[in-house]
Amino acid sequence: MHALLSSEFDEGTPDRSRPGPGSASERDPGLSWIQQTQQQVRDCPSLTLVLQEPVPVLVLAVLRYLGPPGRRHTFCYDLCLWDGAHGGLWHLHSHLNYLVQRNIVRSGARVTISRCSYTYSEKSLGSGFVCVEELEVSEELLAQPNAALLTASQQPNAALLSASQQLPLLGGRKHYLPLWNNEDPYGDTWNSPKLADDQVSIDVTKLTSLQRLEVQWRTRRSLPPLLVRIMYKSRLRYFGKPEKKVDIPYQAYFEVADYSGMMSVVLWNELCPEWYNTLQVGSVILLQQYAVKPSYQSRTLPTPGDSQVKRLPSVEISLNARDPPSTITVIKEKLVKPEWRLPDVKYHFVTRMELNDLPHNKVCDVIGLVTYVGRCERKRQKDDREDFWVHRWVQMIDSSIDQPFLIEIFATSQPDIFEHIHPMSYLVCTQMRVVRECPDDSSLTPYLTTSNESQVFISGYHKGQPYIRDPKVQHFIEWTKTQSEADLRKKTVIGGYHPYPITPDTFPKYCKDNTAGEILKLFSELKETISQLNYRERKRVAIQGTIAAIKYVGCHGSAEDTSKQDPVLLPLLESSVSISTEEALEVQHETRLEQDECSDAQLQLGEEKQASHEEIIHLSPIKRRKKDQLEVNHSLQEIMQDQEKPAEELQSTEGVSDKETEYHGFSWESSLWSEVKHSIEEHLHYSNVDLESIPRKFDYAQKEILMEQYNLHPAKMSQFPHPQGQIEEFKPASNLGHYKLTILGDVLKFVNAKGRLRVICILDICHLGENRIEVYLNRVYNLTSPETEPAS
Incomplete structure (x- = not known):
């Protein structure tokens, strides 16, 4: 008996006469590798399995979400895996998070899992999930040698669909986040735009105006309906914290107006996935069962294009899914009546020549033909956090002068547009802020950057937008008809390194502009800075x-x-x-x-x-x-x-x-x-x-490959990814060398x-x-x- 116990707990050389855990001889031939491994780890007394003969599996998707409180890492990751026959959603242990953050474990990669464990759910009887504790990543992305994992008869679409419909495995969260930032709508939780009502009956005698609401909201128990037009729309704000138990921690601001003035509306929590993609600038909406509260004074506000519309800043309207459940009705533009006296959305478009005369922080709207698109990069919001902004640099031209617009576009909660900005498209950017690196030096060229209320639109998204009636937009459209498409294509470039924003010409000016931390870094600090960078994160340092x-x-x-x-x-x-x-x-x-x-x-x-x-x-x-x-x-x-x-x-x-x-x-x-x-x-x-790092000449016929290369790596795999080496087939924008x-x-x-x-x-x-x-x-x-x- 003593010998039996001793051999059972011996951690020395395993008995080679018996098959080890995860060996081929233990597997049920009727089950795939993922199914068999999940069964084996669940049957292990320690709920931990060391795989003796692991096989490569394909990562179909990497899914990010807010982790539970009390952990070192803010976010967690689940992996949707495919073994050639079946898929599975497994959790990635937190000590491997860096593999995702550096884009090593990514969709389309092959991984070999050598150790995993099983965790039972505390809130559901008998259910649980597999946690990946050790793995190796193939050096190659999915290519011809890996194509066996994706046969024509067994595409993993069903596995991806199943994963997208599941909730995060750890912590009881209700939704997944976009992989590289927090501002974009992501996943099946977010509804597609709803159609406006064809028929709507509005009793104008029961409506109230925004100006009356500002005065009377404290004295009325039941607030009357509001009929307003959306004038501005902010990007989404994600306010999730591990210690906060909010299922859908999102909010979005809208500026709405009627004949009496303009007021802020806040869309909260569950209403964001339901309505954010539907509510657009220019839409006319009927609001009922809303709440009113004093406005939040520290937020940014858009710059009105129409100075005649009076701002009502003291209160804001809150739309919630409960207490009370707000009702939103979108009205078709053809049903809008003149007697409602709703103001039109107005803009302040400027040409490239006019931009030279605008002061620092001035807000404007611009339209142009895109000639250069930089790669997507990420900027850490705070040094000690895992939250990032996503942005890219774009250059576009108009008819005023040869000098182009230089634009820094941060993600505006419009991922379908942001990821498809490419040369030769017509780009409209609203509520852009003028940046002069040295405001006192008017000779330096300014650039534009997005504000919280900026919206961007490219070819294919302009139809029905309020700005199409603006005289400067009409003039730009007429100018494009006179241009040679062949000549314009010769000037188009995509990707590569860019030196923006431009550094000042003297070091004192650089020190004045740089307000983040110490100016000079030691070489030892430089090594640490590099080691802490995440995928596509960029930093500018002085040594x-x-x-x-x-x-x-x-x-x-x-x-x-x-x-x-x-x-x-x-x-x-x-x-x-x-x-x-x-x-x-x-x-x-x-x-x-x-x-x-x-x-x-x-x-x-x-x-x-x-x-x-x-x-x-x-x-x-x-x-x-x-x-x-x-x-x-x-x-x-x-x-x-x-x-x-x-x-x-x-x-x-x-x-x-x-x-x-x-x-x-x-x-x-x-x-x-x-x-x-x-x-x-x-x-x-x-x-x-x-x-x-090399800017490439833009090939319109191959634009999908080029956009994929210079966008961030996708969270989900929708097709065979193009290997990075394929980008070498596109001509560099310059034949010069480097130093x-x-x-x-x-x-x-x-x-x-x-x-x-x-x-x-x-x-x-x-x-x-x-x-x-x-x-x-x-x-x-x-x-x-x-x-x-x-x-x-």
């Missing part, structure tokens, strides 16, 4: 160092490969670089081993050189002043001239002009780099240009040495997914210049 070496790399990847195009200035402000997977892993490993010992750190950067504004205007969404270009090149020349004699002189290339050789084909090293490069204890490599820069840290050790020139480098860092990190040199500030020295 102090010494540029020790510069190497030109041609468009085919060879150093000293001289371009045969006309010479251009070296635009250090607009450049790009990224990191390869092997280098990233190696760097992370060395960082952990040597972090306590290293005093010297060296960062190798790469910089992609783009064409001049005159040559390829669509590559530069802003026309930089020539003065800026000359200043940047002068800074580089100072770096090379003020230090000791370069170890490698510039070499002329036969058949190429001296000026072209100067900027297009050289390697340069300072004597400092020659002295220390063999004794560097830590070398961070971020000098390989990633395929995703690799070597920057030495720990500059205090060298600061008093003869000929050492200190600089401040502004770096743009972006996590591209998996272990790919992109680092770009955005600008160099020379610390010896009078304008910069006081800020150091």
